[in-house]
Amino acid sequence: MTSARWTTVYLTTGTAMLALLGALVAATPRDGDAIDWVSPMIAGGWMAWTFPIALFFWVILCLLIGFTLLAIRFPETPRLGVLRIETTRGDRLFISLLGSAFLALGWLFFFGAPLWGALALCLVYAAAVFRWV
Amino acid sequence: MDKTQNNKAWFLVLPVLVLVAFSAVIPLMTVVNYSVNDTFGDNQFFWAGFEWFEEVLHSERMHAALWRQLLFSAIILAIEVPLGIAVALTMPKRGIWASTCLVLVALPLLIPFNVVGTIWQVFARIDIGLMGATLAALGIDFNIGQSSLDAWIIVVGMDVWHWTSLVVLLSYAGLQSIPEAYYQAGRIDQASRWAVFRYIELPKMKGVLLIAVLLRFMDSFMIYTEPFVVTGGGPGSATTFLSIDLVKMAIGQFDLGPAAAFSIMYFLVILLVSWVFYTVMTNLDKEEEFE
Numbered sequence: 254m255t256s257a258r259w260t261t262v263y264l265t266t267g268t269a270m271l272a273l274l275g276a277l278v279a280a281t282p283r284d285g286d287a288i289d290w291v292s293p294m295i296a297g298g299w300m301a302w303t304f305p306i307a308l309f310f311w312v313i314l315c316l317l318i319g320f321t322l323l324a325i326r327f328p329e330t331p332r333l334g335v336l337r338i339e340t341t342r343g344d345r346l347f348i349s350l351l352g353s354a355f356l357a358l359g360w361l362f363f364f365g366a367p368l369w370g371a372l373a374l375c376l377v378y379a380a381a382v383f384r385w386v
Numbered sequence: 387m388d389k390t391q392n393n394k395a396w397f398l399v400l401p402v403l404v405l406v407a408f409s410a411v412i413p414l415m416t417v418v419n420y421s422v423n424d425t426f427g428d429n430q431f432f433w434a435g436f437e438w439f440e441e442v443l444h445s446e447r448m449h450a451a452l453w454r455q456l457l458f459s460a461i462i463l464a465i466e467v468p469l470g471i472a473v474a475l476t477m478p479k480r481g482i483w484a485s486t487c488l489v490l491v492a493l494p495l496l497i498p499f500n501v502v503g504t505i506w507q508v509f510a511r512i513d514i515g516l517m518g519a520t521l522a523a524l525g526i527d528f529n530i531g532q533s534s535l536d537a538w539i540i541v542v543g544m545d546v547w548h549w550t551s552l553v554v555l556l557s558y559a560g561l562q563s564i565p566e567a568y569y570q571a572g573r574i575d576q577a578s579r580w581a582v583f584r585y586i587e588l589p590k591m592k593g594v595l596l597i598a599v600l601l602r603f604m605d606s607f608m609i610y611t612e613p614f615v616v617t618g619g620g621p622g623s624a625t626t627f628l629s630i631d632l633v634k635m636a637i638g639q640f641d642l643g644p645a646a647a648f649s650i651m652y653f654l655v656i657l658l659v660s661w662v663f664y665t666v667m668t669n670l671d672k673e674e675e676f677e
Contacts, residue, residue: 291433301431306419338665339672351661354654362443366436
């Protein structure tokens with residue numbers, strides 16, 4: 254595929270994902286003018302899904318789609334990192350996500366909510382994993 | 387030959403994807419949802435944020451269950467791996483007795499978990515159980531319903547009985563794959579039995595033993611049915627391992643929020659171990675390719 258077509262693919266996917274996020278925000282209930290982030294998006298609906306959960310899975314979905322596109326355009330080549338194991342780009346994403354989950358749990362254990370500090374730590378950790386693992 | 391690539395074939399995967407979505411992904415999503423909500427059932431949810439995670443992470447009860455779980459896994463690994471190797475070393479290498487031994491050793495692996503639990507539950511009973519009644523007749527006080535130590539002995543004994551066979555079979559396969567030339571070289575060097583084991587057999591069994599340890603760790607870390615049938619987690623909570631405690635919390639007390647938070651952490655640990663398992667396996671395969 255030409256790079257022009259790839260730009261189209263990126264733009265289309267990006268727009269679709271942003272539209273999905275917009276739809277999720279639009280579905281979040283309003284409390285007067287303010288948005289009530291943690292109320293069920295469908296009143297009385299099954300499982301009472303709320304925006305934070307939707308956002309969490311939206312991010313995961315975006316990562317999966319994004320890395321799939323990347324893997325199609327730039328095929329993954331394994332490399333040997335500091336862990337002395339061969340990892341591809343997808344492996345490093347998995348290690349980042351799984352490690353981040355444990356970092357967040359550790360943060361909850363030592364400092365408690367909110368998790369903004371843990372999020373920053375996870376981003377640093379993920380960057381390190383992608384650079385050196 | 388140039389093969390035509392047709393990526394439309396990927397659409398054939400769609401049915402499986404839909405099936406997995408309903409059997410795994412959506413249930414997992416509901417668990418995540420439960421873990422951040424307070425609910426009394428009846429589809430009534432109240433947002434709780436990370437409260438349950440903090441509660442479970444600091445819960446004495448969870449810490450105790452985790453330590454019991456780790457202790458259990460450590461004990462059964464410490465018994466089953468050396469015992470499995472020892473049994474594999476003494477098994478005949480060929481002939482009719484090799485097959486006979488293999489079948490006999492494999493028998494416990496074929497028995498369903500709850501049946502194993504029932505066998506050992508009855509075995510330990512003071513009134514009718516072979517072991518319980520014999521010990522009682524000898525005047526030894528052995529009661530898995532009252533003594534934590536006795537309950538542990540039975541649960542560990544049961545796991546050793548049930549799963550040492552797996553280690554035996556794996557070690558046996560590893561031993562069988564060693565070429566005779568290695569032993570001949572050992573004999574020429576007048577190597578002692580211990581030296582043969584230490585420098586020929588053990589290094590050659592490294593791969594299968596790693597698999598055995600990881601498999602047994604995973605299985606024992608997730609053990610539920612057998613101790614549940616034998617002791618029900620008792621006496622008190624002496625043999626309440628992680629999964630037993632989880633079910634008590636989720637179904638017994640209907641504390642769905644904390645149970646979901648706990649499940650997610652449990653799942654993360656299992657995921658981590660599975661990943662290590664997978665990585666070790668693939669790297670072993672690669673090493674063998676180079677050799």
